[in-house]
Amino acid sequence: MWKTRKNTVLGEGNPFARIFFVGEAPGAKEDETGKPFVGRAGRLLTRIIKAMGFSREDIYIGNILKCRPPQNRTPNEEEQKACFPYLEEQIRTIKPSVLIALGKVAAVNLTGNKGSLGGMRGKVHRFKGIPVVVTYHPSYLLQRGEPRELKLLVWEDMKLALRVLKNEV
Numbered sequence: 001m002w003k004t005r006k007n008t009v010l011g012e013g014n015p016f017a018r019i020f021f022v023g024e025a026p027g028a029k030e031d032e033t034g035k036p037f038v039g040r041a042g043r044l045l046t047r048i049i050k051a052m053g054f055s056r057e058d059i060y061i062g063n064i065l066k067c068r069p070p071q072n073r074t075p076n077e078e079e080q081k082a083c084f085p086y087l088e089e090q091i092r093t094i095k096p097s098v099l100i101a102l103g104k105v106a107a108v109n110l111t112g113n114k115g116s117l118g119g120m121r122g123k124v125h126r127f128k129g130i131p132v133v134v135t136y137h138p139s140y141l142l143q144r145g146e147p148r149e150l151k152l153l154v155w156e157d158m159k160l161a162l163r164v165l166k167n168e169v
């Protein structure tokens, strides 16, 4: 994908973050700027972060892939595997207290669970000992027109992540 991308999008945020959000892959805006989650989905993610009581400077945001897939297609397993060691190293360096997987690709890679996203929600998984909370990708919310039911589910997930931070679960 290095052939078609403009910029690599490695990640951004606080190197001492306690919360590390993991998305799928950069989109067009991210490819232009080299920064993660700066398009429409990014604006929604920023709102979610604020609702949790944080700013983007407090947390860290990365992706499974560091290059934009052509036409934003879903990266295949080989592509995901090829990029994953970079994210593993980011996680090892930052040592967050909780990882939040945004959408299926991040969830599968961090939990090893290949079931439905709905089935992975609502419990705390582990990646190398670090708690992982799974939620819907902001792009999915946008595609569906941000229905209230879905926003409530995401909010439940964020509350679970906040409880993990407070060592309540």
Ligand code: URA
Binding pocket: 009, 023, 024, 025, 026, 027, 030, 035, 036, 037, 038, 039, 041, 042, 063, 139
């Ligand atoms: N979607 C993602 O999964 N990651 C980004 O950085 C932007 C949109």
